[in-house]
Amino acid sequence: MTSFRSHPITGELQKLREEIEGYAKGFGLDYYPVVFEVCDYDTINILASQGGFPSRYPHWRFGMEYDQMSKGYAYGMQKIYEMVINTDPCYAYLLNANHLVDQKTVMAHVFGHADFFKHNQWFRNTDRRTMDVMANHGTKIRRYMNRHGQDKVEAFIDRVLSLENLLDVAVLFETAELQRRRAELEQQATNEKETDFGDDRSKALKSFMRSKQRYEEKDSTKVSKEEPEEIRIISPVKTKFPCRDIMAFLMDHAPLQEWESDIVGILREEAYYFLPQRMTKIINEGWASYWHSTIMCQKALSPTEIIDFADHHSGVMAMSRKQINPYKIGIELFRDIEYRWNTGKFGKDYIECSDMHAKANWNKDVGLGREKIFQVRKTHNDITFIDEFFTQEFCERQQLFTYKYNPRTGRNEIESKDFKAIKAKLLEGLTNFGQPIIQIEDANYENRAELLLRHVHQGVDLDMNFASETLKNIFSLWKRPVNLVTMIDENQTVFIYDGKEMRTKGKT
Amino acid sequence: MDHPIKRDHARFRKIIKGKIRDSLRKYISKGEMPIPKGDGTYRIPMPSIDTPRFKFGERQQGGMGQGQGNPGDSVDQQPGQGEPQPGQGEAGQGEGNKELEVDLSLQELAQILGDELALPNIEPKGKKTMQSDTKKYTSIGTTGPDSLKHFKRSYREALKRQLASGTYDAKNPVIVPIRQDFRFRSSDTKTEFENAAVVIYMMDVSGSMGDEQKEIVRTESFWINLWLKSQYKDIEIRYIIHDATAKEVDEDTFFRTRESGGTLISSAFKLCKEIIAADYNSADWNIYPFHFSDGDNWSTDDTKLCLELLDKEILPHSNVFCYGQVESRYGSGQFYKDLNSHYGDKGEKVILSKIKNKDSILDSIKEFLGKGK
Numbered sequence: 079m080t081s082f083r084s085h086p087i088t089g090e091l092q093k094l095r096e097e098i099e100g101y102a103k104g105f106g107l108d109y110y111p112v113v114f115e116v117c118d119y120d121t122i123n124i125l126a127s128q129g130g131f132p133s134r135y136p137h138w139r140f141g142m143e144y145d146q147m148s149k150g151y152a153y154g155m156q157k158i159y160e161m162v163i164n165t166d167p168c169y170a171y172l173l174n175a176n177h178l179v180d181q182k183t184v185m186a187h188v189f190g191h192a193d194f195f196k197h198n199q200w201f202r203n204t205d206r207r208t209m210d211v212m213a214n215h216g217t218k219i220r221r222y223m224n225r226h227g228q229d230k231v232e233a234f235i236d237r238v239l240s241l242e243n244l245l246d247v248a249v250l251f252e253t254a255e256l257q258r259r260r261a262e263l264e265q266q267a268t269n270e271k272e273t274d275f276g277d278d279r280s281k282a283l284k285s286f287m288r289s290k291q292r293y294e295e296k297d298s299t300k301v302s303k304e305e306p307e308e309i310r311i312i313s314p315v316k317t318k319f320p321c322r323d324i325m326a327f328l329m330d331h332a333p334l335q336e337w338e339s340d341i342v343g344i345l346r347e348e349a350y351y352f353l354p355q356r357m358t359k360i361i362n363e364g365w366a367s368y369w370h371s372t373i374m375c376q377k378a379l380s381p382t383e384i385i386d387f388a389d390h391h392s393g394v395m396a397m398s399r400k401q402i403n404p405y406k407i408g409i410e411l412f413r414d415i416e417y418r419w420n421t422g423k424f425g426k427d428y429i430e431c432s433d434m435h436a437k438a439n440w441n442k443d444v445g446l447g448r449e450k451i452f453q454v455r456k457t458h459n460d461i462t463f464i465d466e467f468f469t470q471e472f473c474e475r476q477q478l479f480t481y482k483y484n485p486r487t488g489r490n491e492i493e494s495k496d497f498k499a500i501k502a503k504l505l506e507g508l509t510n511f512g513q514p515i516i517q518i519e520d521a522n523y524e525n526r527a528e529l530l531l532r533h534v535h536q537g538v539d540l541d542m543n544f545a546s547e548t549l550k551n552i553f554s555l556w557k558r559p560v561n562l563v564t565m566i567d568e569n570q571t572v573f574i575y576d577g578k579e580m581r582t583k584g585k586t
Numbered sequence: 587m588d589h590p591i592k593r594d595h596a597r598f599r600k601i602i603k604g605k606i607r608d609s610l611r612k613y614i615s616k617g618e619m620p621i622p623k624g625d626g627t628y629r630i631p632m633p634s635i636d637t638p639r640f641k642f643g644e645r646q647q648g649g650m651g652q653g654q655g656n657p658g659d660s661v662d663q664q665p666g667q668g669e670p671q672p673g674q675g676e677a678g679q680g681e682g683n684k685e686l687e688v689d690l691s692l693q694e695l696a697q698i699l700g701d702e703l704a705l706p707n708i709e710p711k712g713k714k715t716m717q718s719d720t721k722k723y724t725s726i727g728t729t730g731p732d733s734l735k736h737f738k739r740s741y742r743e744a745l746k747r748q749l750a751s752g753t754y755d756a757k758n759p760v761i762v763p764i765r766q767d768f769r770f771r772s773s774d775t776k777t778e779f780e781n782a783a784v785v786i787y788m789m790d791v792s793g794s795m796g797d798e799q800k801e802i803v804r805t806e807s808f809w810i811n812l813w814l815k816s817q818y819k820d821i822e823i824r825y826i827i828h829d830a831t832a833k834e835v836d837e838d839t840f841f842r843t844r845e846s847g848g849t850l851i852s853s854a855f856k857l858c859k860e861i862i863a864a865d866y867n868s869a870d871w872n873i874y875p876f877h878f879s880d881g882d883n884w885s886t887d888d889t890k891l892c893l894e895l896l897d898k899e900i901l902p903h904s905n906v907f908c909y910g911q912v913e914s915r916y917g918s919g920q921f922y923k924d925l926n927s928h929y930g931d932k933g934e935k936v937i938l939s940k941i942k943n944k945d946s947i948l949d950s951i952k953e954f955l956g957k958g959k
Contacts (some may be wrong), residue, residue, distance in 0.1 A: 083589065127591065128591065133590070136593060136594055137594060138594055138597040138598040138601050139594075139598070139637070140591055141593075141594030141595035141597055141598030142592050142598045142635070143593065144595050145595060145598060154596075185786075229642070234598075236637065239637045240638050240639055241639075243640065243641075244640065245638050319831075361612060396937060397659040398657075399652065399653045400649060400651050400662075401649060401650070401651060402650045402651065402652065406652075476652060477651060477652055477654060478649075478651070479650070479653075479655070479657075480650050481650070481651055483647060487660075489660040489661075489662050490661045490662050491658055491659060491660055491661065492651075492658060492659045492660075492661060493657060495657065496658075500650065503650055504650065513639075514641065514642055538642045539642070540642065541642060541643040542643070544638045544639060544640065544641055547638030548638045548639055548640050550638075
């Protein structure tokens with residue numbers, strides 16, 4: 079697919095790759111094989127707008143991304159140096175117009191990411207053949223478009239994309255073992271003919287089995303070509319509430335046609351594939367940046383390249399007064415951890431030491447730094463990473479602050495340099511990968527098959543314009559009124575969309 | 587073969603065109619105008635087409651940053667200080683707040699306006715007199731530069747020759763064109779005759795026409811120009827301002843000048859007549875005089891003079907005469923009434939429109955252009 083647009087590296091780049099790879103391995107980085115490809119800026123824009131994959135399902139939003147990327151590049155606003163995707167083998171794309179020193183940096187950076195993808199626990203269940211999976215999704219959806227019409231299918235995808243962030247991070251830890259066992263049970267269920275569910279299988283499974291059976295029946299009676307917009311009878315839902323995996327819930331229980339629930343499933347699978355990357359932005363970029371910096375500075379740089387490298391590296395690491403940069407926070411945290419564990423600035427003795435002088439000059443020379451950061455990259459995600467290693471000393475050294483708009487002066491002003499406030503703000507932005515937590519609490523609310531959603535309020539209100547549009551989209555799948563409980567200005571409010579109008583209620 | 591993303595891209599552009607059409611009214615009444623880019627396209631700031639999601643509201647404002655300073659210090663960028671761009675990582679999943687801008691060609695934009703208002707195409711009057719020569723590569727020749735070589739045709743000739751001479755081997759279908767087989771694209775000169783059009787804008791700039799009224803005229807004239815430009819290949823635009831006297835000005839002055847003093851509409855009509863007489867032979871030109879005012883004229887005598895000028899001098903030469911009356915706090919609106927009682931509904935060549943406020947710009951455009959003249 080990509081062959082005519084990008085090609086494997088050869089010649090000088092290949093030599094550089096071997097050199098850099100030697101350093102990376104020497105430092106103990108371990109990864110699935112990395113395939114580097116070179117492509118021009120248009121191709122890299124295409125790939126970037128498709129999330130790094132050469133083949134996706136047809137949808138206008140990729141076209142929109144592409145439109146913006148191309149403009150960004152043409153106007154010199156942004157430039158993509160590198161792109162790497164989490165697959166086995168790991169594909170990484172280099173921009174053909176980049177300078178050699180950039181290519182070296184990018185390669186070192188990519189090996190960092192590749193190592194992270196392989197070892198970080200949040201990625202342990204991602205499908206490494208996603209390249210094929212995505213292409214298959216494309217084929218499936220194109221087929222649905224041929225059958226049901228592009229506008230219809232695209233409009234449905236638009237609605238489902240509304241739910242793309244309603245994911246349950248716990249699902250990432252559904253291990254292979256669990257998945258296998260579930261698949262076996264599903265197999266059994268489809269083989270079983272009668273509807274007697276009087277056994278002890280899980281409740282969710284039973285309803286799933288029922289839906290499976292319905293498909294079977296439908297197939298056997300040879301569905302007529304022009305299928306009316308029939309609504310399937312909703313099986314009594316036995317999911318355990320609250321349920322945060324809203325896409326899965328709707329896929330299994332909403333009265334959807336078969337192609338519709340398949341599309342929900344496809345989009346859900348893709349959303350879960352990208353979820354670990356959304357949860358590890360800081361730590362992943364920090365890790366890769368730590369390694370490109372280490373490899374370049376200690377091994378790979380030639381004297382003539384130092385200025386260029388420093389220029390580009392500092393450009394990537396730049397923090398502004400209005401925004402924090404995940405690359406910078408990440409790399410500095412890793413360096414800080416390495417330093418602390420090298421000097422022994424951790425543990426009970428250090429924390430309880432009350433002698434300021436001794437604390438400042440603490441050096442037990444334990445040299446555990448490297449080992450520690452490898453361990454950290456294995457077990458942490460952004461939120462635990464910040465929670466555990468973002469210390470007061472670090473915060474002060476980085477000169478971080480929070481700011482707020484001051485309506486009296488009409489300026490954004492520094493609000494606080496207080497460590498606790500800063501850390502709280504950071505963590506708040508990372509909770510539930512930066513998205514509001516929405517859960518389904520009842521699927522038969524008020525005994526009228528209405529859906530009851532709750533926004534688990536953590537101090538920040540929802541954007542209600544967006545929320546009400548989203549409710550409409552959920553309604554179009556669920557086909558019964560949808561209720562959302564949330565807080566507006568510290569008052570509990572219920573939003574109800576019944577297919578005609580949006581209503582609000584003070585509180586039930 | 588094009589990458590499939592080009593199809594997604596085309597799809598995206600189709601969707602936003604639909605969006606623009608849907609929000610055209612709001613867009614025009616807000617007085618926002620597409621920014622011409624110089625290469626014949628216009629840039630339009632887009633209403634967002636974000637997928638609705640549950641997301642946090644304005645995060646109770648504020649954020650985090652890095653740098654020196656104490657609480658209370660400003661973090662806003664000082665002018666002249668560039669914003670450093672943070673690096674791009676692997677394919678981002680972030681949801682940035684990107685302001686969408688869309689480039690549309692004049693034709694596309696006019697099409698959207700035309701669709702929305704159901705505007706009929708204009709049937710030009712007069713002979714097609716503007717001559718223009720265009721060269722189009724529509725034929726095939728046996729000589730030409732390599733860069734214009736037509737490969738398909740060349741190989742077809744070679745195949746024909748090889749079949750005829752029996753050197754073609756179906757088992758090893760190698761076709762080697764020789765000198766005589768080559769075909770080249772060659773150009774034909776086409777002379778096309780175009781209709782020519784001129785728009786003459788007249789505006790009352792007396793004291794009673796405020797900034798808001800001028801803004802309305804400006805917005806309206808932009809869209810009128812856009813439509814007429816899409817209908818005529820060559821179009822000239824002339825501007826006249828008047829209070830008690832009239833003068834011809836350039837576009838910029840037209841929208842900026844503010845005079846005070848009385849209003850003699852006839853002065854503008856006289857100048858308009860002179861311009862037509864001097865430069866535009868009505869047999870060859872489609873002439874569109876537009877007049878905008880708040881409806882106040884100095885005296886009824888002058889109004890009489892105006893009607894006379896219109897009847898005798900301007901209307902016989904024009905496709906249509908359009909009068910737009912912008913409502914203002916000071917204007918009496920008398921001129922509209924006078925024109926209306928004089929021409930009434932039977933006035934085929936006179937279109938009158940009242941523009942109450944920005945919201946009614948679009949309706950007024952429809953009134954002016956809806957007759958297809």
